[in-house]
Amino acid sequence: MCGIVGYTGSNPALIVLLEGLERLEYRGYDSAGVALIENGKLHVDKKVGKIRELVKSLWGKDLKATAGIGHTRWATHGEVCELNAHPHTDGEGNFAVVHNGIIENYRELREELERTGIDYRSKTDTEAIVHLIALNYRGDLLEAVINTLKRLRGAYAFAVITTKEPNRIIAVRYGSPLVVGIGKGENFLASDIPALLPFTRDVIPLKDGEVVDLRPDGVFIYDFGGNMLTKEVMHVPWDIISAEKGGFKHFMLKEIFEQPRTLGDTIRGYISRDLNLPFSLKDFRRILIVACGTSYHAGLLGKYWIEKYVRAPVEVAYASEVRYSDMPVGEGDLVLAISQSGETADTRFSSLALKEKGATLLSVVNVMGSALDRESDYTLYTHAGPEIGVAATKTFTAQLAVLYALAVSEAEEKYARMEELLKVPHLVEEVLSRSEVMRGIALRHANNRDFLYLGRYLSYPVALEGALKLKEISYIHAEGYPAGEMKHGPIALIDEKMPTVAIVPKDRVYEKMLSNIEEVLARRGKVIGVGFEGDENLKGLCGDFIGVPEVEEDLTPFLTIIPLQLFAYYIADYLGLDVDQPRNLAKTVTVE
Ligand code: AGP
Numbered sequence: 151m152c153g154i155v156g157y158t159g160s161n162p163a164l165i166v167l168l169e170g171l172e173r174l175e176y177r178g179y180d181s182a183g184v185a186l187i188e189n190g191k192l193h194v195d196k197k198v199g200k201i202r203e204l205v206k207s208l209w210g211k212d213l214k215a216t217a218g219i220g221h222t223r224w225a226t227h228g229e230v231c232e233l234n235a236h237p238h239t240d241g242e243g244n245f246a247v248v249h250n251g252i253i254e255n256y257r258e259l260r261e262e263l264e265r266t267g268i269d270y271r272s273k274t275d276t277e278a279i280v281h282l283i284a285l286n287y288r289g290d291l292l293e294a295v296i297n298t299l300k301r302l303r304g305a306y307a308f309a310v311i312t313t314k315e316p317n318r319i320i321a322v323r324y325g326s327p328l329v330v331g332i333g334k335g336e337n338f339l340a341s342d343i344p345a346l347l348p349f350t351r352d353v354i355p356l357k358d359g360e361v362v363d364l365r366p367d368g369v370f371i372y373d374f375g376g377n378m379l380t381k382e383v384m385h386v387p388w389d390i391i392s393a394e395k396g397g398f399k400h401f402m403l404k405e406i407f408e409q410p411r412t413l414g415d416t417i418r419g420y421i422s423r424d425l426n427l428p429f430s431l432k433d434f435r436r437i438l439i440v441a442c443g444t445s446y447h448a449g450l451l452g453k454y455w456i457e458k459y460v461r462a463p464v465e466v467a468y469a470s471e472v473r474y475s476d477m478p479v480g481e482g483d484l485v486l487a488i489s490q491s492g493e494t495a496d497t498r499f500s501s502l503a504l505k506e507k508g509a510t511l512l513s514v515v516n517v518m519g520s521a522l523d524r525e526s527d528y529t530l531y532t533h534a535g536p537e538i539g540v541a542a543t544k545t546f547t548a549q550l551a552v553l554y555a556l557a558v559s560e561a562e563e564k565y566a567r568m569e570e571l572l573k574v575p576h577l578v579e580e581v582l583s584r585s586e587v588m589r590g591i592a593l594r595h596a597n598n599r600d601f602l603y604l605g606r607y608l609s610y611p612v613a614l615e616g617a618l619k620l621k622e623i624s625y626i627h628a629e630g631y632p633a634g635e636m637k638h639g640p641i642a643l644i645d646e647k648m649p650t651v652a653i654v655p656k657d658r659v660y661e662k663m664l665s666n667i668e669e670v671l672a673r674r675g676k677v678i679g680v681g682f683e684g685d686e687n688l689k690g691l692c693g694d695f696i697g698v699p700e701v702e703e704d705l706t707p708f709l710t711i712i713p714l715q716l717f718a719y720y721i722a723d724y725l726g727l728d729v730d731q732p733r734n735l736a737k738t739v740t741v742e
Pocket residue numbers: 442443444445488489490491492493494497540541542543622736737738739
């Protein structure tokens with residue numbers, strides 16, 4: 151949902167901005183741009199396409215500016231073109247703004263500004279911000295920004311520079327993420343922490359309603375009323391290596407192969423420290439899980455485990471649906487919000503609305519210091535490290551580990567359960583050692599245009615997640631479905647051109663799944679089976695088969711999802727697609 155960077159110091163700003171933008175490219179990549187204060191004048195460069203297009207256009211330009219801002223765009227208002235790309239400038243060319251999020255009253259502002267004779271150039275909601283700041287400027291950029299904020303409605307983050315105060319950047323957070331990086335004689339700004347890691351590990355994640363005044367020799371943070379705030383600097387434990395590709399062709403592949411380690415880190419974290427929650431899940435009348443996308447699929451699995459071990463009623467809702475529903479939620483309810491980024495607007499805003507109604511808010515997040523982390527009553531972290539590939543992989547299995555640890559935390563057999571969970575990282579490693587088998591299967595099916603993914607009970611969310619992975623990165627239509635529901639409709643789709651991926655571990659619904667596979671075969675459908683190694687019965691039914699080590703029922707999703715992640719990856723790579731940055735998507739969705 152757009153990435154913002156900023157730098158002010160004594161080094162060439164452009165180098166910092168481009169490096170930061172490359173790390174933020176996963177947030178949006180339809181156009182990119184920078185604005186620098188070069189010899190007292192604003193220098194703006196923007197290009198449609200990825201950051202490399204911008205880099206090419208800057209090639210050979212000897213820009214020495216030591217302050218600037220940059221942007222990578224995921225279009226919301228206005229088509230993808232250079233005019234709509236950021237930074238946006240005022241008519242005089244004295245101010246430049248980069249923005250992430252949405253200004254909801256942009257139409258009204260535009261009409262008003264045009265009535266005063268301002269010549270609008272773009273179709274964006276952003277342009278209003280820069281014109282308002284220029285109009286409000288009376289010699290102090292901070293004051294101009296604070297006065298402008300009174301006119302803006304929506305959820306946003308933006309940064310502004312001006313030729314009139316060349317070393318100063320003012321930036322604002324209100325609903326979209328923004329982090330300040332602290333250096334020596336230089337300071338930084340970015341939409342997320344990994345973009346700052348090449349330069350500093352000392353950061354201040356801004357909260358909604360905060361404005362930062364960034365100068366080379368200091369960082370000053372204010373509320374929207376202009377009152378100065380005291381903030382703590384956080385030292386980030388991640389290092390730059392964990393945000394690099396490490397010899398893999400894509401981040402996604404690296405992240406898939408990291409799962410034995412990330413699962414181990416997450417599980418051991420909870421074994422050594424316990425969950426430290428000052429309540430029992432049994433104290434709540436109801437547990438409501440809210441999440442989006444992959445995190446929602448993790449939530450569906452969490453429901454099964456919590457119901458089994460806590461015996462409490464659990465509902466799972468899409469965050470975007472729950473926010474505007476009349477669901478009766480209040481005191482006595484626990485809202486369990488799941489989000490890798492901790493910045494997803496749907497998840498944050500729905501959770502906050504439910505918290506306001508009196509519910510307790512517990513969240514599972516990967517990014518420490520993210521908005522959801524700070525806004526929750528309690529947080530459980532997944533220790534998966536930065537995930538750069540837009541398609542979530544290692545954070546999904548880390549979420550499963552946290553949810554499982556949470557579900558069994560009050561069970562009598564807690565220690566036995568956690569011991570079983572501890573075996574998972576090694577078993578995942580075994581599955582990964584068969585990646586070449588999965589590659590072969592993927593290549594045989596890479597030219598199909600439709601897939602059905604079937605599973606029952608714990609394998610149903612796995613089917614949904616497998617289908618989502620394929621859709622996201624290969625642009626192939628894939629439907630995840632509960633296998634028992636197939637006969638109520640989707641069975642009509644089955645023919646020799648629509649392969650079925652069936653997830654069939656030996657669990658309580660194994661026999662039922664075999665019958666569902668027979669139903670597919672009877673309609674000339676091809677079946678790719680994922681089951682336990684050595685399951686000759688299943689293997690005999692499936693045209694293609696991949697085995698995972700035998701594991702107890704509860705833990706099957708940790709293993710069966712791995713071949714499906716690989717399947718999607720190998721197909722997308724074979725098709726020559728941009729695996730890490732699939733079209734139309736963004737890693738962190740900070741708009742509703
Ligand atoms: C996952 O592959 C997707 N890119 C997407 O569905 C994602 O899971 C969703 O946007 C939620 O993100 P979050 O976990 O950061 O809240």
